[in-house]
Amino acid sequence: VLRTIKNKAAQKQYYTAHQIPTAAYTILQSATEISEHQHLLPAVQKLAEGGYDGRGVQVIDTLGDVSKGFNEQSVLEKKVRIKKEIAQIVAVDQQGKNVLYPPVEMIFNPGLNLLDLQLCPADIKQNVLWKVEAIALAVVRNFNSPGIFAVELFVDENDDVLVNETAPRVHNSGHHTIEAHYSSQFDMLWRIILGYPLGNTKPILSSIMVNIIGSEGHAGPAHYEGLEDVLRIDNAFVHIYGKLQTKPGRKMGHVTVLSNEKQDLIHKANKIKQALQVVSREQ
Template sequence: MQEQYFVYILKCYDDAYFIGLSNDLLKDFKLHNEGVYEFTNIRTPVEMMYYEVIPSLPDAIKRQQQLRGWTRGKKKALIEQNFHKLQLLSQCQNMSHSKYKDFGSAQSSSIPQTTSITKSPSAPLRAGILGGGQLGRMLLQAAANYVVDTYVLENDENAPAAHLCHHFIKGDIKDFDTVYNFGKGLDALTIEIEAVNVEALEKLESEGVKIYPKPAIIKMIKNKVTQKEFYQQHNIPSPGFIITQNLEELKSHIGFLPAVHKIGQGGYDGKGVQVIRDEASIDKGFDAPSVLEKMVSIQKEIAVIVAMNDKGETAVYPATEMVFDPELNLLDYQVSPADLPETILEEAKSIALQLVKNFNSAGLFAIEMFVDKNNKVLVNESAPRVHNSGHHTIEASYCSQYDMLWRIMLGYPLGNTAAILPSAIVNLLGEEGHSGPAKYAGMDEVLSMNNTFVHLYGKTQTKPGRKMGHVTIMSADKTDLLNKVHRIKSTLKVIS
């Protein structure tokens, strides 16, 4: 059965009206009377006075908000259109507190009444974001400058983006029905993470919802096997690779080592990548379709963000350099523009641009690349969305990557990607040995430094290594920039 939503009016014990929204009317009604919900739990018993069936969630949310804004007299007038009640009661045998329960056996037409809410021409763009993490949060901060009605779909109601959107919908971004229902009343959708239900996005796309980027590109990128094949097919310089279906097959490629084994799908937080230096470590490989990639002698890791609009126009940001801690092998900080000769930067720019043109999709893309010890530029992977490597663009670029994506979705001209000043990013990670409510030590000192910008992601709980925020530092002087990076790293701590 097709998903449907109910916007309903309850009359509470103290005569107050409550406007609710549910996809399971009877269950919600029961829960209200069991005292589960905050407003009604001190006002039971409640009576079901009225409901509407609305086929899409965004429309249902709009209708709920509209009714919430109505006067009591107007709500009462709506309730008194008695024909709505009969249908409810025909489905409801168990509404013990309903004054209509004596009509419980009444039958009505089985066609639910639907209310379709049409968007007025001057209405804002209704845009949805799949995922509610920090990237979504920063995207919403940029949305506030435009006329956009924002919707976020995310399972965690305390996620960083949950409180900055106009409409937060709790739900699983990997579930077909949830994503489809979320998107079907919207004008445009984007993602802040690739692990989404692409089939639902494909259906939405076929029904006219604009998806940034195209679902076909998300699908191709989500699987490292198809992603690497795409680079190969389009002559994008990238490390040589072999596809392995299982561990047995991997063992037959000893001659290809040293290499990096990368699981096709389902890897997360670096857990889908294994370095296989020699035969002895081959058991660390994945027993699932994967890519066995030639080990690159990496000189630097960089990322180039490319924006493309619906007209196919492009804009490219200067490369960001990821600087790794050589001992911990963890990202230490980022610098932009990357510290590389102009010729290499030009090469990286041209490869990133060529790749995005081949994607043939509007959207924002971060292309992660290796510069090897022979100064050769190779594409490692792509992210079809706003990206960590572009955090600095909020302050350090004329047009941030977040602003850029809204310009694309709204059909406005692309922005200026030039850097205002060189910048660096220090990530704020939860300190070792600290778990629980987050506190920030050293904040005063960091905020007293010139041209440093603190971004906390609104996560109340810290744990070791959890990404809690970042600091952007801007300086025309490279030495000053790096001094500040190190000072911030040793000063600002996320503790509990």
């Protein structure tokens, strides 16, 4: 499983081999090969190994962008007209039994290509939900492995669902489960490891999660401006990751908010984004 998942090229080949829908792609060894696959443009080039949190990703819209490409093994993936980005967490025990958490809707910062906001449950149609669950289960079942799997998917403008990538671990898209669900992803992983029954994945309340990101123009010892204001917000749970140094775009923590009302969640998330800034101060 790890051998497949740690390499994006191997991941894509795995989806193809098991007839799991994914965006059209080809595997490259150098940037010069891009010109041989013009039918995939506009595209996104992703390093096969070593990329994370938006790193190792390059947009190739036209042949004029080839000079920006990576000269090592990578995946050239045709751009999808994305309506929504969804993450589906699946837990599998040692006997192969599985449970699914409600899927979450991910909203990304386009400049940093990092998760900005995340809403649970995802606001999707019932038929799209069925596709998301069925495809995520197909991804996981073919691994034949216990564990926690976060399957990231695209929903396109035609409501077709395509797998983007899979993470075989507790994942940023599941951090909201700490407060918002009866059994968090971390509790669930311990249950799997210890051979205990799988936990209850139902939500206690709907939730939204805000990533705390290092502010632009700040690099050095981390200081959290506006933290006290955020701590005054009802049903807001702050998690600081303990990183001493900040830099632009670095994930420094997250805040989860619980509420029965979607508009209340969005209002509080925007309030948190405006109030909380990670800046650097000289020691």
